[in-house]
Amino acid sequence: MRWVNTKIGKKNILLLLYFMLLNFCIFAQDAGQELFMENLCHTCHGVQGKTIYPNYPNLAGHDAMYIRNQFLDIQSKNRKNGLTILMNTFPTISKIKPQEIHNIAAHLSKLP
């Protein structure tokens, strides 16, 4: 039963926690990319978050919190300006859950 006595050490535990957190962040990003495509966000905002329509906004590289908040405001119709009606009447928008927009925003914020 030698393995029971193995000293793990504070540094290794911190390292382990760091990698667990990193994995979680990478997972959130990948899940976000899938959700972005599955929910057809890319048809208006571009596959890389850079739109091809001059009056639709780019989403790539914005702060994740900003993307999340703007999305939730448009989804809940607290934000009703410009062309938001085009987005919030699109069938996939009302189905997005808070955890999903969290993942989508994490993905978009990492794009150049």
Ligand code: HEC
């Ligand atoms: C039918 C087209 C369309 C689809 C599909 C669409 N959007 Fe949009 N989105 C828009 C338009 C147009 C605006 C700009 C509204 C305005 O004029 O203020 C916008 C605005 C936004 C904004 C605010 C950007 C800013 O800088 O203020 C976010 C965030 C956003 N969309 C995220 C998403 C996400 C995430 C999805 C997929 C779940 C999605 N959109 C799907 C058309 C769309």
